Amino acid sequence: MSETNIKLYLKPVDFSKFKAAPWVQSKFSLGKILEKNQAKLPLDKADIVLIGIEEDRNAVERGSAKAPNKIRQYLYHLNRISPRFKILDLGNIKVGKTANDSYFALRDVCNSLVAQGKMVVVLGGSQDLTFGITKAFEEDPFNLVNIDPKFDFKKGIKTINSESYLNFIIEKQPNLYSQTILGYQNYFVDGLELDHSYELGSELKRLGEIRYDMSHIEPYMRDADVLSFDINAIRLLEAPAQYFGSPNGLYAEEACQIGHYAGMADHLKVAGFFNLIPRLDRDDLSSKLMAQVIWHLLEGFYFRKIEAPGSKREDFNEFLLEIDDIDLPLTFYQSHKTGRWWMKISDEEDSREQIISCTEEDYRMAAQNEIPDRWWKNIRKLNRMQNK
Template identity: 85%
Template sequence: MSETNIKLYLKPVDFSKWKPASWVQSKFSLGKLLEKNQTKLPLEKADIVLLGMEEDRNAVVKGSAKAPNKIRQHLYNLNRISPRFKILDLGNIRIGKTVNDSYYALRDVCSNLVEQGKTVVLLGGSQDLTFGITKAFEANPFNLVNIDPKFDFKKGIKSINSETYLNFIIERQPNLYAQTILGYQNYFVDSLELDYSHELGSELKRLGEIRYDMSNIEPYMRDADVLSFDINAIRLLEAPAQYFGSPNGLYAEEACQIGHYAGMADQLKVAGFFNLVPRLDHDDLSSKLFAQVVWHFLEGAYYRKVETPSKKTDEFNEFLLEIDDIDLPLTFYQSQKTGRWWMKISDEEDTREHIIACTEDDYRLAAQNEIPDRWWKNIRKLNRMQNK
């Protein structure tokens, strides 16, 4: 699909309708930079692309179709990060005659932009749009990370909505390599759902676990291809424009920190922000917060340092650890620049290698002759993909 064909899917932003807040120094704002880039930066030279999608027909509670432009309004007021930031806002994807048409339009646009090496930021809309995003990865394995207070799948359900879309991703996307849910709250999750998630090999981190040390979510983000962020994961007091409405959840600064880690992620290709219902908001508090989460994502992406451990570079320390229950030594890598860690895993025949992000704690466990949980889970995933 050419750039011309992509534009057939889009409704461009009309920057004449954006009125900066009274406190904004307009010439230093992201909105002014995006307005300038709209005419001066060709798509092939952009690193990051903003999109909106006013689609909520499969939402459990309607209203999030109004969110993309509301988030934009406040995002544009924020700092431009850098005057040389190669970012474009391509506007909103036109919704289809049916919701399925919208999913396929989203697939086509994301697929094209990802193939061009762009990072896509999608302002939703309801979270079932995640299904449309993942359809852009039907030809390649991908990792999905969800920020969510609960699990958006229900075993046996055949109709898709904003709380069952994971059924369709897990059951219909054979190239899903890994799926992670961060920030879930255990009182919203049944034990059978937990058991099923473990059977699927999902990575699960409760709200309390990630709050204890937010840096531990970074490796999950580093390996992600798609991020799906549900505003319902944030506590109601700080994000009132949500239909779920829990007194517990992420604090505003934690949500921004997640956005920053996601932006820094080496291979993240599409990040979606969903389920904000403007009519439930107070003083645009939720729109302002999601705008700030997106801004932190953009800042992280601007300063992203892509690192790939390799035998051909001297920028990594390599550690080989012998473990009693494993035939081959466990191999760990540590970046000399950033201090980040990776581990190498191989399939049952030792014919296929895969390097995954990990933490220093994983290395320390292995050094004590204990096999890290991430190693076991990824071995199972690698062998499952090999047997498909």
Template identity: 85%
Template sequence: MDTKLYLKPIDFSKFKLAPWAQSKFSLGKILEKNQLKLPLCKAEIVIVGVEEDRNAVTRGSAKAPNKIRQHLYSLNRISPRFKILDIGNIKVGKTVNDTYFAVRDVCGSLVEQGKTVVLLGGSQDLTFGITKAFKENSFNLVNVDPKFDFKKGVKTISSENYLNFIVEKQPNLYAQTILGYQNYFVDGLELDYVYEVGAEVKRLGEIRYDMVNIEPYLRDADVLSFDINAIRLLEAPAQYFGSPNGLYAEEACQIGHYAGMADQLKVAGFFNLIPRLDHDDLSSKLMAQVIWHFLEGFYHKKAETPSGDKENFNEFLLEIDDIDLPLTFYQSQKTGRWWMKITDEDDTREQIISCTEEDYRLAAQNEIPDRWWRNIRKLNRLAK
């Protein structure tokens, strides 16, 4: 498929670098050079914008992609040999559904070619269009959000309920995690529903207490959907939600870094930034820095898996009283990261999933980790 039919190319002459930026060392300069010299087939990571917000609860995020670019381009290039392209903005469709299908086709084509996609939104309902690209393959979705974008009984998609449509219409959704939700925005019935559909959730306080423990969720993600409303208002004023609490800027950048390092992440979308609500472009600058940390993590990541490289992993077998088979854990000798192996009840299907050292320590104390229970249920469901 020729993705150029869907795209409006970037005119780099319209983006002025910040006065402090060194042009020859900037990300914008390498992107401009790569636009002329780097063919798409050789790119490893691709930036694409979507100026779409017609299904947003509060309009204005359609102006965000180029505003983010304005500040992203001034940041450091990370490496002079970084194989990165900015292929422009997807043309907005006659209807929002047309745009969703365009997002599906562009993301699907790029992922099929082995590219990682950074999608600049736009409103967060565009995540639905991203997940349409996984029609043939199962995928894991991670949302960074202050609340749950589920609304029971709705028939029209919006930036506040798009998760309904993903859960109901995307049968290949294997696992979903919501990071950074704030308890006072979530009713107990909503939490029950999220558990009912098999999602995992991590409160803002849990993330702040130990950022390292969210890395395995991002490591196993195929799609990241990042809502700027998850960041506290003081540090990201260009949002309609406006909570005094939320992620700090440094925590948002850390999440971006972890996501960039993720072995299997294919599409990362950044959404809901409303430039007209911004002060001194603070939010646009922060979103650009979150994305920069994603790009840096991507460039320096060390893809590894116990299933393909057992020599560089320590293997641990732990006997658990309530389980017939021993629990198997792996630790990378290079990075120190952990994985565990799960096998379905018929011993016909197995899967290696990311985990934490804490999961291993729990198992060593004869306590089955929650991550094992959640994933064994999913694996058994797939086996039936």
């Protein structure tokens, strides 16, 4: 799809609606760069693109359609990351006659931008829009990471909404390689839901697990193609513009750290931020926080270091570990530049290899003759994709 055709889907940003707060140094603000880039930067020269979508007709609680411009209001107030940051805000996708039309418009826009090598940041809107984003990956395997306090999968439900959209992704997207839920809270999840998620091969990390060591979520982010961030994952005190309203959840700084990891992620192509309801906000606290999470994503993207063990072997340490229960040695790689870790897996017939992100802890487990859980899970995923 050409740049002209993409613009047919979009309403450009009217920057005159976003007046700077008195404390903002306007000439150093992100909004000033975005306004300048809207006038001068061609799409083919941009590295990262913002789009909004004012769609919430399938939300369990309406109101998030008002969020994109509210988030922009506070995002534009924040300081620029670099005066030469090649970033564009293309405006809001025109809402279709039905929510389904909006899903397909979002699919087409994301598909086109990703095909052009752009990373896309989506300002929602309700979280069922994640379904529209994943429709852009119907030709290639993709990894989905959800930041969520619960599982938006309701077995047997045939109607899509912001609490059941995962049904439609898991059941209708054959190229879904991996689905991960980070930050869920166990008292919101039934044991049968847990069992079913494990059967589906989902990766699950409770809030307490990721809080114990936030760096452990980095490998999940590094391999993600799509990120879907539900504001309900943040505790109510710090993000009141939500219908869920739990006293527990991510702290504001943890949400920003997730944004930073997402921006640095080598493979991330689309990141969506959803379910913020401005009419429920107090002092616009949620909009300010979501703007800061997105700012951290943009900063992480600007400073990201793309590296892969298969490219420049001299930039990596390679470790071969013999384990009793596996015929072939486990291969691990560590980057000289960033200290990050990867491991190599292969399918049952040893005909297909894949290098996946991991932690130093995975390496240390293997060094003690223990097979890392991440290795088992990814072997199962690889074999499942091979058999489709």
